[in-house]
Amino acid sequence: MAHNTLKSGYQQLVERLNRFPQGAPPSETLYKILRVLFDEREAGLVSLLPIKPFTAAQAARNWQMEELEARKLLETLAGRAILVDVDGVYTLPPPWPVSSSFR
Numbered sequence: 001m002a003h004n005t006l007k008s009g010y011q012q013l014v015e016r017l018n019r020f021p022q023g024a025p026p027s028e029t030l031y032k033i034l035r036v037l038f039d040e041r042e043a044g045l046v047s048l049l050p051i052k053p054f055t056a057a058q059a060a061r062n063w064q065m066e067e068l069e070a071r072k073l074l075e076t077l078a079g080r081a082i083l084v085d086v087d088g089v090y091t092l093p094p095p096w097p098v099s100s101s102f103r
Contacts (some may be wrong), residue, residue: 009040009045013043016046019051023095042073
């Protein structure tokens with residue numbers, strides 16, 4: 001059935017984070033952290049962002065939405081320190097290793 005193959009926004013984000021060289025192996029701890037940082041819609045959208053720095057126009061194309069709407073969401077994420085914004089160029093920082101002391 002098709003609904004069994006659909007991935008949550010969190011699963012998509014974990015796969016995207018694993019495109020970084022150091023990756024972020026799936027674990028219950030990682031999913032707990034992502035649920036604190038993102039709602040499921042945000043996680044799914046962030047999973048579609050490029051690995052390299054990008055503009056709001058690029059995010060809007062990936063998200064299939066108007067650039068103004070994408071910019072507002074990017075600014076919200078940057079305001080929560082989830083994205084880095086340098087003069088309108090955004091990037092998602094690579095994942096940090098989760099120490100056993102955080103579990």
